[in-house]
Amino acid sequence: MWTGDKMITNPNAYDLIVAILNAIGVYNIILGFFQDLGMEYILRVIIVLVIIAVLLVFVLLTVMFLSWLERKMFAVVQSRYGPMVTGPRGLFQPIADGIKLLGKEDIIPAKADRWIFTLAPFVVFVSVLLVFIPLPFGRSLIVSDLKVGLLYIIAISAVTPISILLAGWASNNKYSLMGAIRAVAQDISYTIPLAITAIAVVVFVGSLSTVDIVNAQSGYWFGFIPKWFIFLQPLGFILFLIACIAEMGRIPFDFQESEQELVAGFFTEYSGMKFAMFFLAEYAHLFAVSGIIVTIFLGGWTGPALPFIPFELTSLIYFMIKTYAVIFFAMWLRDTVPRVRIDQLLNLGWKIMIPLALLNLLLAAFVVTAGVI
Amino acid sequence: METETLLLNMGPVHPSTHGVLRFKLRMDGEIIRDCQVVVGYLHRGTEKLGEMKTYLQFVPYTDRLDYIAAMPNNYSYVKAVEELAGIEVPLRAEYIRVLVMELNRIVNHLVFMGSLLLDLGASTMIMYGFREREKALQLYESLCGARMTFNYIRPGGVREDLPDGFIPKLREFIKDMEKRIPDYEDLINGNEIFLMRMKNIGVINAEEAINSGMTGPSLRGSGVDYDIRKVEPYSIYPDLDFKACMRSECDSLARYLVRVDEMRESLHILEQIADTMPEGKFINQRYGMAPTTGAPTAVMSFFPRIFTPRAGEVYSRIEAPKGELGFYVASDGTTKPYRVKIRSPSFCNLVALPKMVAGLKIPDLIAAFGTIDVVLGDVDR
Amino acid sequence: MAWISKDWAMTGIIKGLIVTMKHILQIGNRKTVTVQYPYERMKLAPRFRGRHAVDEDACIGCGICESTCPNSTIRIVKYGTRWFPEFNLGMCLFCGLCVDACPMNALKMSGGYELADYTRESLVYGPERILFKKEVNE
Numbered sequence: 032m033w034t035g036d037k038m039i040t041n042p043n044a045y046d047l048i049v050a051i052l053n054a055i056g057v058y059n060i061i062l063g064f065f066q067d068l069g070m071e072y073i074l075r076v077i078i079v080l081v082i083i084a085v086l087l088v089f090v091l092l093t094v095m096f097l098s099w100l101e102r103k104m105f106a107v108v109q110s111r112y113g114p115m116v117t118g119p120r121g122l123f124q125p126i127a128d129g130i131k132l133l134g135k136e137d138i139i140p141a142k143a144d145r146w147i148f149t150l151a152p153f154v155v156f157v158s159v160l161l162v163f164i165p166l167p168f169g170r171s172l173i174v175s176d177l178k179v180g181l182l183y184i185i186a187i188s189a190v191t192p193i194s195i196l197l198a199g200w201a202s203n204n205k206y207s208l209m210g211a212i213r214a215v216a217q218d219i220s221y222t223i224p225l226a227i228t229a230i231a232v233v234v235f236v237g238s239l240s241t242v243d244i245v246n247a248q249s250g251y252w253f254g255f256i257p258k259w260f261i262f263l264q265p266l267g268f269i270l271f272l273i274a275c276i277a278e279m280g281r282i283p284f285d286f287q288e289s290e291q292e293l294v295a296g297f298f299t300e301y302s303g304m305k306f307a308m309f310f311l312a313e314y315a316h317l318f319a320v321s322g323i324i325v326t327i328f329l330g331g332w333t334g335p336a337l338p339f340i341p342f343e344l345t346s347l348i349y350f351m352i353k354t355y356a357v358i359f360f361a362m363w364l365r366d367t368v369p370r371v372r373i374d375q376l377l378n379l380g381w382k383i384m385i386p387l388a389l390l391n392l393l394l395a396a397f398v399v400t401a402g403v404i
Numbered sequence: 405m406e407t408e409t410l411l412l413n414m415g416p417v418h419p420s421t422h423g424v425l426r427f428k429l430r431m432d433g434e435i436i437r438d439c440q441v442v443v444g445y446l447h448r449g450t451e452k453l454g455e456m457k458t459y460l461q462f463v464p465y466t467d468r469l470d471y472i473a474a475m476p477n478n479y480s481y482v483k484a485v486e487e488l489a490g491i492e493v494p495l496r497a498e499y500i501r502v503l504v505m506e507l508n509r510i511v512n513h514l515v516f517m518g519s520l521l522l523d524l525g526a527s528t529m530i531m532y533g534f535r536e537r538e539k540a541l542q543l544y545e546s547l548c549g550a551r552m553t554f555n556y557i558r559p560g561g562v563r564e565d566l567p568d569g570f571i572p573k574l575r576e577f578i579k580d581m582e583k584r585i586p587d588y589e590d591l592i593n594g595n596e597i598f599l600m601r602m603k604n605i606g607v608i609n610a611e612e613a614i615n616s617g618m619t620g621p622s623l624r625g626s627g628v629d630y631d632i633r634k635v636e637p638y639s640i641y642p643d644l645d646f647k648a649c650m651r652s653e654c655d656s657l658a659r660y661l662v663r664v665d666e667m668r669e670s671l672h673i674l675e676q677i678a679d680t681m682p683e684g685k686f687i688n689q690r691y692g693m694a695p696t697t698g699a700p701t702a703v704m705s706f707f708p709r710i711f712t713p714r715a716g717e718v719y720s721r722i723e724a725p726k727g728e729l730g731f732y733v734a735s736d737g738t739t740k741p742y743r744v745k746i747r748s749p750s751f752c753n754l755v756a757l758p759k760m761v762a763g764l765k766i767p768d769l770i771a772a773f774g775t776i777d778v779v780l781g782d783v784d785r
Numbered sequence: 786m787a788w789i790s791k792d793w794a795m796t797g798i799i800k801g802l803i804v805t806m807k808h809i810l811q812i813g814n815r816k817t818v819t820v821q822y823p824y825e826r827m828k829l830a831p832r833f834r835g836r837h838a839v840d841e842d843a844c845i846g847c848g849i850c851e852s853t854c855p856n857s858t859i860r861i862v863k864y865g866t867r868w869f870p871e872f873n874l875g876m877c878l879f880c881g882l883c884v885d886a887c888p889m890n891a892l893k894m895s896g897g898y899e900l901a902d903y904t905r906e907s908l909v910y911g912p913e914r915i916l917f918k919k920e921v922n923e
Contacts, residue, residue, distance in 0.1 A: 104809070107808065107811075107817075108809055109808070110819070111817060111818075111819045112817055112819055112821060363809075367805045368798055368801065
């Protein structure tokens with residue numbers, strides 16, 4: 032991509048904005064204005080803030096849409112209508128819910144640890160939002176192409192159980208505590224197979240950068256099979272998918288909440304806006320993790336270019352279609368299966384997933400070393 | 405390492421205690437060391453109410469015991485009163501009674517399947533169960549005007565005759581159910597996660613089950629072939645072709661599968677009844693009193709409000725969907741019973757729960773509790 | 786290895802997924818069955834036992850319904866020049882025994898079922914709210 036005076040191979044959203052400003056011919060004027068003041072960095076900060084604002088709005092809108100989609104799909108599966116009254120087919124139901132939650136009393140239990148209790152929902156939400164930073168939504172639609180993108184994602188995902196533990200512990204409620212302990216046990220045992228299967232992909236790509244991973248998946252085998260890693264590593268994909276669903280904490284692995292056992296798990300005591308934060312974080316997490324699955328195994332934003340439409344836009348559409356396919360599967364699964372038991376989950380994680388993940392890594396290493404691909 | 409046991413108080417307000425049941429659990433981490441069932445949060449003094457109401461007036465109260473399946477409650481009490489007072493029942497009335505009771509068994513097992521799966525975290529089945537239940541409830545509504553608390557069976561017969569077009573609608577329901585049950589089986593029975601949660605969980609062997617007083621499908625899941633419809637036949641059951649469903653695995657899955665099989669058997673019974681429903685009176689009119697003016701309508705049952713059976717005592721028991729439902733009615737020759745004692749299946753089956761769950765985990769407690777199919781109105785009375 | 790099913794292909798879950806997919810696509814009589822309640826209502830059976838209604842001409846105020854009621858819901862009150870039953874629906878079981886006991890066939894239960902109210906007093910349905918006149922169609 033050509034931005035001003037130099038060529039950038041892996042552009043990110045910042046470069047995209049600069050390129051757009053260049054294309055309409057205002058970048059140099061603005062840059063000149065700030066250079067005259069001797070404060071060029073302010074322009075950089077403004078552009079970054081714009082990117083953050085766009086990302087935040089995009090994620091929140093997606094989250095609202097997802098919460099509607101989930102309820103609607105649940106309803107359709109169960110021969111019901113679901114939300115119908117607010118807006119067309121109840122599309123504005125999340126807004127109504129949000130207003131309702133804002134109006135609710137914000138209760139902090141008397142025996143709770145006030146600081147940590149208040150902090151926990153924000154930590155959850157921020158840690159989920161941070162996952163989006165190295166996530167490529169489309170060509171050059173990435174906040175920052177970190178060289179250690181995949182490692183960063185796995186590391187940031189590991190913050191979520193800490194915040195859940197904070198919430199569960201601070202609530203001073205037995206159910207919350209048990210939910211939190213379960214969540215931590217579950218996240219620890221599933222981050223490992225998650226990381227190992229991700230490493231197997233890294234072995235093929237040779238880079239932790241998410242953009243490199245996506246680029247490695249462009250092109251076709253025999254002219255029609257896209258070079259997605261799902262075809263290279265079906266076992267790895269299944270393991271990654273299961274680990275991701277466990278990481279998201281959705282049925283059949285929703286132990287952090289396990290409504291029928293632990294009332295509402297770690298957020299039993301939360302109400303009002305704090306509850307809404309957990310709620311938003313849950314769906315943001317669903318979106319983020321689906322995006323990661325798409326990026327690593329389903330070719331990210333790659334796809335055939337269409338004429339007359341900038342590939343930045345087409346790639347975004349490809350990415351969203353794939354992500355919604357994964358989300359659809361997660362919701363579909365949620366509608367169908369019951370919850371497994373916590374010890375069965377841990378058994379599955381440690382005794383099956385991790386050995387299989389290691390086997391998958393071994394296969395990947397063997398294939399790469401033998402030079403088959 | 406030294407660890408503490410955690411006293412967890414589950415209920416009476418908890419999502420999966422099916423109402424207001426309370427478990428006092430001594431937990432070692434996730435493992436249940438000791439489970440104590442505390443009942444009585446829904447106690448309404450129904451037995452005492454029985455002593456204060458006339459024989460007829462008490463019938464609507466029996467609806468409130470097991471409100472998921474109220475017809476067997478009605479019938480069991482009415483059967484006791486009929487034995488006490490020596491009331492003859494027309495054949496058609498008996499057929500209608502068995503019809504509504506078997507329909508209620510299906511309704512009960514649909515709710516059972518739904519709530520069990522809901523307890524396990526799969527919330528789709530309960531909607532499917534309620535979707536079919538709604539059709540049965542509409543049948544009830546057209547039959548007696550109420551959907552859950554019927555007050556339909558009464559001494560001498562039933563309240564009203566079948567409405568026009570009831571049998572065709574019933575056949576439609578049977579046909580529909582026969583198509584739906586394979587759907588449920590596809591959805592649930594083969595599901596690996598469901599099997600993981602149910603197999604070898606909540607095991608209770610036949611001897612312990614009998615000693616705890618378990619009856620009904622829960623007992624038959626433990627391999628005891630004990631169905632009151634077979635061992636002590638009542639009403640028209642001797643003329644009907646059905647089998648008592650039984651499984652010998654003794655675990656939660658067996659108790660679940662017994663109920664699925666029972667639904668099929670009940671559909672079979674319903675089919676037979678729809679084919680052989682005799683004509684005749686729906687209530688014994690010897691006890692009737694014609695209204696003084698106005699044309700009598702089909703709605704009228706003509707049964708006297710007050711009658712006095714002989715002094716004596718009777719214990720009548722039937723196979724309710726949840727187990728043996730017994731009514732002990734003692735009369736002192738007045739218009740009201742001297743004593744009514746209800747032997748409710750939910751309460752007696754609940755006794756076995758602590759034995760099932762010792763050493764298991766909370767999710768297993770939920771699963772095992774779901775499979776013994778308890779209604780709190782029936783437990784606390 | 787008792788903790789995991791031997792069926793590694795997870796065919797059971799796939800079967801379940803197929804069932805739910807059939808519902809999503811609404812194949813073969815798996816349509817939406819609920820109704821949008823306040824906007825549309827289901828049809829009630831003619832025998833539905835809802836709010837009581839008393840035929841103004843037929844009722845003689847005898848009080849048999851009062852004595853039949855298991856829950857002391859009914860009270861006979863004076864309305865105008867005649868006596869009529871008054872129903873405290875907060876206590877009513879909707880069992881229908883009063884309807885069966887009425888010797889004049891004056892009492893019936895209508896299809897009214899939206900009976901929620903703000904106060905207990907407004908649940909007491911006096912004669913002014915339950916009386917109706919039977920249409921004479923000879």
